[in-house]
Amino acid sequence: MPARFPDKTVAANASDSSSDSLPRTCCLLVARNGRDVWTIGSNVILKNKVHYPGCDVEVANLDFVSEQIETPVSKILYSWRESDRLYTLQERVAGVPLADALPRLSQKDLARIGEQLGSFLAQLRGITNQTMQMLDGRTVIDRRLLKPLAAASEREQEPKVISTDEGVAEALALRIRGHVDETTLARLMARMPTATPFTFSHSDLHEGNVMVSDGQFTGLIDWELAGFYPVWWETVNATPVLDGHLPEELGHPDALKWFDVYHAVRDAPESHETLEKLQEYLGS
Numbered sequence: 001m002p003a004r005f006p007d008k009t010v011a012a013n014a015s016d017s018s019s020d021s022l023p024r025t026c027c028l029l030v031a032r033n034g035r036d037v038w039t040i041g042s043n044v045i046l047k048n049k050v051h052y053p054g055c056d057v058e059v060a061n062l063d064f065v066s067e068q069i070e071t072p073v074s075k076i077l078y079s080w081r082e083s084d085r086l087y088t089l090q091e092r093v094a095g096v097p098l099a100d101a102l103p104r105l106s107q108k109d110l111a112r113i114g115e116q117l118g119s120f121l122a123q124l125r126g127i128t129n130q131t132m133q134m135l136d137g138r139t140v141i142d143r144r145l146l147k148p149l150a151a152a153s154e155r156e157q158e159p160k161v162i163s164t165d166e167g168v169a170e171a172l173a174l175r176i177r178g179h180v181d182e183t184t185l186a187r188l189m190a191r192m193p194t195a196t197p198f199t200f201s202h203s204d205l206h207e208g209n210v211m212v213s214d215g216q217f218t219g220l221i222d223w224e225l226a227g228f229y230p231v232w233w234e235t236v237n238a239t240p241v242l243d244g245h246l247p248e249e250l251g252h253p254d255a256l257k258w259f260d261v262y263h264a265v266r267d268a269p270e271s272h273e274t275l276e277k278l279q280e281y282l283g284s
Contacts, residue, residue, distance in 0.1 A: 003206045004240055005144045005263050043092050044077065051086040059088060060135050061223040065200070069123040073219060093221050095213030098241065102207065109215035114245025116217035117210060121234060121250055127200035129228040132162040142203045142225045144237060147175050147266060168195040168230060172262065179269035180278070187282055188262065193255040195230035202226050205238040232256075257281070 030037040035049040049055065059079045066073050077089040095101075098113070105113075132140055139162070140146060149155045157174055159167045169189045177185060202209075203225040211218045232255035235246060261281045264274040 003144070003237070005237060005259070007143050008267075039092065040089075045090055045092045047086075047088040047090070049086055051081050051084050054134075054136060054138060054141075055086050056088075057134060057136065057141075057226075058222070058224045061226040062090070064135055065124070065223070065226075068127050068200070069120075071120055071123060074221065093211045093219040095211040095216075095218040097208045098210040098212050099207040101212050102241070105212075105215060110245050112215060113210075113212055113217045114242055115247065117242070118247035118250055120217070120220070121202075121246070124201065124234070125199045125231070125250070128197040129200070130163055130198070132168060132195070132198045132228055132230065134227040140203075140225075140227045140229055142227075142229070142233075142237070145203075145229065145233060146171060149174065165192070165195050168192070176262070176266045176269070179265050184278070184282070188265070188278070191258055191282075192262075193232055193252065193258060195232070197231055198228040199231050199234070200226065201229040201234040203229055203233065203237060205234065205242070207239050207241050210239075210242075230255075232259075 025041055027039045028036060029039055029045070035047070038046045038048070040046055047058075056079060059076050062073055062076050066075065074093050075091045077091065079086070079088040081087075134140060139158075149158065154174055159171050162168055162171055169192050172192070173185060173189045176188075179185075180188070202220055202223060204222055205220070209220055209222050211221060232252035235250050235252055236256045236259050238246070258281075261277055264271065264277050268274050
């Protein structure tokens with residue numbers, strides 16, 4: 001099952017490859033979008049990707065999380081730049097992705113995994129910040145929340161610092177202005193649930209990043225998108241596979257309903273289904 005709100009700008013250009021011709025001690029797991037992930041032995045992985053400003057964000061995120069919560073996370077062993085590539089050696093999280101394990105898991109297993117993952121997310125939720133940002137101060141980079149703006153004039157209107165509900169609403173409204181009339185836009189944005197406190201979120205909870213073993217949650221992988229997001233973003237953006245299995249107190253059903261409408265207006269404004277969804281939501 002794909003992400004609830006997939007980032008189509010990446011999916012359109014994605015290509016996968018793998019190799020089974022190498023010895024098992026060194027195996028290519030993923031080659032996608034200029035990024036390779038290799039296993040080295042049983043307990044270490046090597047990530048290799050194009051270097052660009054801010055590309056070492058996952059290293060900073062994992063170091064930060066390891067200092068903030070009690071539950072262990074994958075430890076960065078060594079990271080370095082070589083020519084135009086960034087290499088990172090880190091501990092391998094035990095188990096397999098939830099996506100691979102799903103056919104063998106019972107509802108009882110999923111309930112247990114959801115509870116254990118929920119306990120982990122609750123620890124992250126205790127880490128808050130006054131502004132919506134990455135650890136290095138940049139605006140959050142998950143394009144499923146802040147879709148890239150094409151026009152330079154729009155980018156100039158983007159709030160430089162987002163520290164209030166009004167700032168979040170302004171940034172999100174900028175991405176659908178012109179898709180609906182101003183009155184409808186104002187009505188929709190007025191119903192956006194409060195985004196504060198901005199909480200540290202993994203921001204990529206799909207079944208490929210949730211690791212499990214023997215019906216137990218073992219950890220999360222791929223922390224590149226993590227940062228301080230709206231308090232509701234983590235569970236709103238989580239894979240539907242987890243619906244009904246995460247602790248109720250972590251859920252934000254009003255935010256999920258609102259973002260579902262917002263997402264439709266943003267990404268499919270001319271769809272008849274979007275119009276019906278919007279009218280039903282604003283009329284409720």
